[in-house]
Each structure stands twice: as structure tokens, then as C-alpha cells.
Amino acid sequence: MTVAELLERTSSSELTEWQAYERVAGPLGPARADVQSAIVAATVANANRSKGKPATPADFVPRWDRKPTQTVEEMVAIAYALNAAFGGTVEGGKDGATQ
Incomplete structure (x- = not known):
């Protein structure tokens, strides 16, 4: 169908x-x-x-x-850590600066 x-x-x-x-x-x-x-x-x-x-x-x-076992804050922290581990940068990151 x-x-x-x-x-x-x-x-x-x-x-x-x-x-x-x-x-x-x-x-x-x-x-x-x-x-x-x-x-x-x-x-x-x-x-x-x-x-x-x-x-x-x-x-x-x-x-x-x-239910998810991680909080949203924990998921965001993991995303930042993975991004850094793979050499990524963040525009307007946690403090508004490029990381």
C-alpha cells in the first residue's frame, strides 16, 4: 500500500x-x-x-x-567531545567563540 x-x-x-x-x-x-x-x-x-x-x-x-539514560546536557557534552576528537570546530560554541 x-x-x-x-x-x-x-x-x-x-x-x-x-x-x-x-x-x-x-x-x-x-x-x-x-x-x-x-x-x-x-x-x-x-x-x-x-x-x-x-x-x-x-x-x-x-x-x-x-527512557533516555543521558540528560540533554550530557549528550551535548559528548557531541562537543566527539567533535573535538575528530578535529572539528564549533562556530558560536558554548561561550560564543570559535573553538
Whole structure:
């Protein structure tokens, strides 16, 4: 289905609801193969473990509802550090000067 066909059949509010649902539950349709893969991964991990707690499929499924673990300030600091490490310059940087 093309985007134009989708927009003819589906309202904006319905698309927004599906988008919100996917943000919480993860992708729909074939993209949910992550759950199937997690089952296989848990089986393989358990078959090859010697001792310890058995793995569960939940141990291998990506979490789609995670919050960022870094603050905006931390992300900006990392961006400045990477820029400097690669020899970049910043026009009007933190203090307004070229760095």
C-alpha cells in the first residue's frame, strides 16, 4: 500500500493512535520477529549454560519503552567531545567563540 492509499483509508487520528501504541509496545507485524528470535536465543543460551539462572525470552527482547539514560546536557557534552576528537570546530560554541 502506498502512503497516498494509506492516507485515503486511515484518518490522521487513527495513525496517531497506532504511532503511540508502537512507541509503547514496539513494532507491529513482521517486525515482531524479535520475540520469536528471543525464544530461540533463550533456548540456545540455556542449552549451552553450565550453571546459573536459566535465560528467558524476556532477557533477549529489546525494550521499546525505555527512557533516555543521558540528560540533554550530557549528550551535548559528548557531541562537543566527539567533535573535538575528530578535529572539528564549533562556530558560536558554548561561550560564543570559535573553538
